[in-house]
Amino acid sequence: DVKVTQSSRYLVKRTGEKVFLECVQDMDHENMFWYRQDPGLGLRLIYFSYDVKMKEKGDIPEGYSVSREKKERFSLILESASTNQTSMYLCASSSSGRGQYFGPGTRLTVT
């Protein structure tokens, strides 16, 4: 079975802190994704990567950056956390045509 793990299930940070969210997949997938999920807005794509060291902006990249130094790991970085970044963050990975596989999510609260 594909396994996608995220570094934390719950995280509380203060405004202005730099925040790192880590995602690791164990199925050698080329593609990895970061989403945020908010009530009434569904899933919105922040960034994705189709290869090591490659990244593409999604629909809402402002305030975020990403890093993919190894194929299995995709990190989301909040350079200076703000309260409007309080959300559920979901990581996913995929390979050709098989659909995306999601991690359990990280619920981030910025106070």
Added chain:
Amino acid sequence: GNSVTQMEGPVTLSEEAFLTINCTYTATGYPSLFWYVQYPGEGLQLLLKATKADDKGSNKGFEATYRKETTSFHLEKGSVQVSDSAVYFCALSGVYQKVTFGTGTKLQVIP
């Protein structure tokens, strides 16, 4: 661009009732179509998929048929259980396996 429209929830059904959740899409080319399910406090799980017109995806008693002529991918189940209570997302895939999600439909099944 690509888009997915699914019926608003919540949908409340009695146990053993028939379920339909409507989904229509707009896309260029021939996307793959998916249904995902999200149980409370968890990430999304791939429920079923269809990769070409007239394909039927099925899993755990759920079915959906890829209808190109009506650009639809409605989710059905003949007899729902309380354990099916969750949020269901319709989705389609595009370039680099980038997925466009609907906003989700919450299903509540009461005993």
